[in-house]
Amino acid sequence: MELYLIRHGIAEERRPEITDAKRALTKEGRQKTAKIALRLKKLNLNFDLILTSPLVRAYQTAEVLVENGVGSHCEECQYLSPEGNLFDWVTQWFMEKDRAVMGQLALVGHEPCLGEWAEILVWGESKASLIVKKAGIIGIKIPDLGSPIGRSQMFWLTPPKYLL
Template sequence: MQIYFIRHGIAADRGSYGEDEQRPLIPKGIHKTQQVAQRLSQLGISFDTLLTSPLMRAVQTADIFCQANLAADYHIFQPLAPAGNIQAWLDWLTNWRGLGHDTLALVGHEPDLSQWCQQLVQGSIDDRWILKKAGIIGVTVPRTANPIGQSQLFWLAPPRLML
């Protein structure tokens, strides 16, 4: 199974909105995210399921990916909010894997996404992986085993390599 960890696009500066959760993508972030989504579509990539953090900038990113026909729809998933719980996602993943799906996309935030990927691939976190805005990390996880430390990295790309 392939899982794509996608960081939201470039958003408004911190402190420019009363609530951090409401910070939207800026025009440059929308444009760059659209370009990344188009490139994925050109590569023939699509997602059986797309989960997103509930924060505005992540939801907008997920919407752009759906508009590019990478997924039929997206679902808000609270554990993808900043400081989310990987165990809650792993519990969800166990059920999802049982449905026979092959490709999942998660839209969220740093440092959570890169730390989750490190746990899946390395079994630990060393904070050396950095996921740029609108960047993607791809990880292949086993269908049945616990994925922590048992998964393989297949993609780590900043958006500039996809444009």
């Protein structure tokens, strides 16, 4: 299975009158995310499922991907919130679901979580070295059997400027 970790697009700045969870994509963020989605479509990416953080900016990013034909649908996933836990998600997703039917799965979330998750999947521990830019993508090949922790292979690390 190919797992794609996608950071949300450009969002509203933090302001006292709006909670972090309610910060939405800006017009520019929506436009750039749509352009990136179209580029991903040209690269023949078509996610079987897009799981997204419940925070507004991430969910909107996932919706833009679906609207532009890069995935058929998106579902909210609490594990992708900034407080989410990779080990809990791996246990729930990989140990309880039949992942053999999944070819390409996208996770839309936040930094530093996505970079840390990628490091744990590839190296078995977080080294605080990988950074995913807004609307950037990390592609990881997940092994067919057993836990993916420390056994996965990163094949793609792309900042958004290379997809625009």
